[in-house]
Amino acid sequence: PRTAAVIPAAGSGVRLGPGAPKALRPLGGTPMLVHAVRAMARARAVALVVVVAPPAEAAAVRSLLDEHPPPHAVEQVVVAGGATRQESVRLGLAVLPRDIEIVLVHDAARPLVPVDTVDAVVAAVRAGAPAVVPALPVTDTVKQVDAGGGETEPVVATPDRSLLRAVQTPQGFDRDTLVEAHDKLAADAATDDAGLVERLGLPVVLVPGHEEAFKITRPLDLVLAEAVLARRRL
Numbered sequence: 001p002r003t004a005a006v007i008p009a010a011g012s013g014v015r016l017g018p019g020a021p022k023a024l025r026p027l028g029g030t031p032m033l034v035h036a037v038r039a040m041a042r043a044r045a046v047a048l049v050v051v052v053a054p055p056a057e058a059a060a061v062r063s064l065l066d067e068h069p070p071p072h073a074v075e076q077v078v079v080a081g082g083a084t085r086q087e088s089v090r091l092g093l094a095v096l097p098r099d100i101e102i103v104l105v106h107d108a109a110r111p112l113v114p115v116d117t118v119d120a121v122v123a124a125v126r127a128g129a130p131a132v133v134p135a136l137p138v139t140d141t142v143k144q145v146d147a148g149g150g151e152t153e154p155v156v157a158t159p160d161r162s163l164l165r166a167v168q169t170p171q172g173f174d175r176d177t178l179v180e181a182h183d184k185l186a187a188d189a190a191t192d193d194a195g196l197v198e199r200l201g202l203p204v205v206l207v208p209g210h211e212e213a214f215k216i217t218r219p220l221d222l223v224l225a226e227a228v229l230a231r232r233r234l
């Protein structure tokens with residue numbers, strides 16, 4: 001089955017501090033987005049990468065991808081993104097050719113995901129799962145708070161940590177299932193794509209995530225990402 005990767009990259013990256021849109025900030029001298037595209041293109045299954053760019057940067061992203069051609073014959077398409085991540089994903093799904101049967105959705109903000117993780121996600125979708133998510137055990141204890149509780153936010157519960165998983169991307173889907181989930185559900189129904197599929201009542205399968213698939217959100221994450229890259233280049 002033909003597989004495409006949709007990369008939402010239209011976020012501004014406010015939490016990273018002032019500067020260019022997050023996906024365009026450099027990592028080891030190369031924009032984060034280029035690393036993310038390569039991470040998808042390295043997977044043998046991936047035939048097409050759809051990058052969802054900040055609307056003001058769509059042309060710049062197009063030339064950036066032309067400057068950094070993928071390692072093997074992977075088609076690269078750029079579309080303008082939306083106001084929210086879910087809207088950006090929806091806009092990416094809208095341009096998929098008919099013959100694509102499996103879709104990966106991968107955050108540009110996770111540029112260092114290893115190819116083995118991508119391959120494991122694709123394999124689980126091929127094996128019949130409608131939705132597949134890489135996940136890791138949670139190391140911090142997590143508290144649930146009363147959001148209406150004012151500044152002090154009293155704790156209302158402590159979920160059993162052994163039952164929690166932190167999820168990453170790429171998340172992999174049967175294409176029709178993901179499109180149906182995005183069509184039927186409100187954009188705020190879930191904070192990840194697999195969450196929308198869950199809302200349809202369909203099973204979501206986990207595969208082992210990877211430490212290096214962490215999301216670059218805050219300045220410290222950039223320090224870690226640079227260190228991971230430097231170690232790979234040794």
Ligand code: C5P
Nearest residue numbers: 008009010011083084085088107108109
């Ligand atoms: O903000 P956060 O790090 O959770 O964003 C996850 C991914 O979603 C990033 O790759 C970001 O560029 C993308 N995004 C998007 N469109 C938006 C907001 C975020 O494509 N409007």
